[in-house]
Amino acid sequence: MSMFNPLGFLSPFTVAAKSLMREVWRRDVRWDEPIPNDVNIIWERWRQQMHKVAGSRVPRFYFPHGAPSDLELHVFVDASEETFTAVACWRSRKSTGEVGVTLACAKTKCAPLKAVTIPLLELQAAVLGVRLRKLILENHQIRPEGCFLWSDSRTILKWIGSEHRRYKPYMAHRFAEILDGSEVREWRWVPTKDNAADDATRSHGSIDFSLKSRWLQGLSFLRRDEETWPAEEDISEIFVEADEELHYNCFSNLLRLKRAVAWVLRFINRCRKRELKYLEYGLTAVELEAAEHLLCLRVQSESFTSECNSIEIGKAIPNDSALKQLSPYLDDRGLLRVQGRIDAASFLP
Template identity: 30%
Template sequence: MFRVKFGVAAASHLAIKALQQTAKEAVGRYDKAASVILRDFYVDDLLTGSSNIEELQVIQCDVSTVLGSGGFELRQWASNCPELTASIPNASKEISKYIAEDKKVHALGLIWNTKRDYLTFAVNLNEPIPLLSKRAYLSDSSVLFDPIVLLSPCTIKSKIWFQDLWRSNVDWDDPVPMPIAREWCHHREQLKLFSDLKLKRWTGIGAKGAYTQLHLFADASERAYAAVIYARTIQPCGEITVALASSKTKVAPLKVTTLPRLELCAANLAAKLAKTIMDSLPNQTYPMFAWPDPTITLAWLKAHQSRWTTFITNRVADTQEIVPAESWNHIRSEINPADCASRGLTPLELMEHRLWWNGPEFLSSS
């Protein structure tokens, strides 16, 4: 076969493999374009960029050339850079003309306003389901798509309620208990507020001469534990920008465990999240500073793992492999942004939660 036959089980694998093979054959002639194709494609969407216009235009031209040689014609270009849009060949611009006029692009479930360069969320909530079963609840609570995980203080609440459903032994098609149904319906109504939320797309990382640090925060409650990462960048002009990079939450296990152990799990979660962030930043390493609030967890992480029991030893060793012991520091609970993610917030509270969106005030100071 000389074409990918869509509909067969191997179609998605073959399409991506063909894309990657085309990039690998260009190594040596178009090294930068090849690395962009291998790193910045998600299925058939390319999301990439550069800190200067000239390099961005070269990337756009070379990526098009490389993939064109393999039969992949890139279409529907969108950029926050008018110079790049003007330099795209006419054939491609005609295909993507409606994007340039609308200034809003759907990128992996998010809406990107290319003119003002901010992201918003697509909230597609229909009318509430008359009979809320466990199956319907799971489907309904998954409607809000948050690929960068910026809304975890809200999404963790739906996870906690779903765990309560498991505890109540409700079957998949049985109605959920009224207290949970009432709380979810109220929470669900507020989720529509996120369609008005505007987040700066650029984190500040990547500018020439800029210095970036990654700050990890971890915390746990009796119901969940959470980790959140901020990128703190000192720009060449001396301005300090702090951006929420990503977060991750997990519900506490059904088997009751102690709070210090959950706090250690939160620190381990923060380390794994840091590895994911570092892997997504090309050819760069950034200083990391980690901030849990319990002193017990801090003592575990700063000592050698051989001193502790098996549960603690395994997680300390796993965490220290990514974030070394000297990077862990104490922070007060009231200024720890991971605290609100471990306890949960309503959408209305999250919209106005300065600590979550900006991090502690000391990150913005010198």
């Protein structure tokens, strides 16, 4: 049995099959090898839902009661660790004021096998949404009065609306395509529970393709006035519990660690309204030196806590300390140092 799904009407069902094949590729299972038991269970669960798909029906007409007086195109994007999706639907208003929502098409793609962060996958979903929007507008004679693109990722929306454009080539090319095919004012935030693309982003336990389902009938908030649509919360009042621990093993070498700390210090200085020279350029030698100094202070405070505390209050360091015989002291910048032979010399030639 084959499946004909060019417009993506069955995306909530086919996305599970794509994720299943991706998992098989990730485990490097050969064509003549048995499928692992956990993957086979997912396969059987997906196969048992095929009878629901066989009886599904999709309305042929967008507007069964004639041409609408007002028409809008809404594109929803979303991403998960396995797939990213774009879903487009029409929002039409009749002359009587009644609002209807109709699914236009959907597109899903598997995430790369190589691990990619969720924000980058959300960026890929945004690109897919812009391409889907362009495809619909090029292949329809009707022209909507407005277009809206919805995402539940605040990170992506901040990136799109930011005037900062100094990105690496991977991100720069995708942002260029997004801004070329859409306008910043067209992007909106939507909660995950109201994101239509979420239905086709990850496999669900049960699939509903009935004519009254949310997938075919659209989201309920689109039937209300625009003033009641979801709006982004004031993120200035949202507090996040930060992890104060610095994980050194997350960096492959010391230079990467210093650069990361230097960027954090620059951000702190900006928040404190300090005037810094050359902020529009990359990191300076002074900033890298300040980051190295901070790292040295942190490492010394973690490794020689009792020694530092004893020297600060003017007491002798503990006898069991490994630095006892090295005459340690604190310099004018708070770094722990030890006396050397040069310091003991009365004069230098």
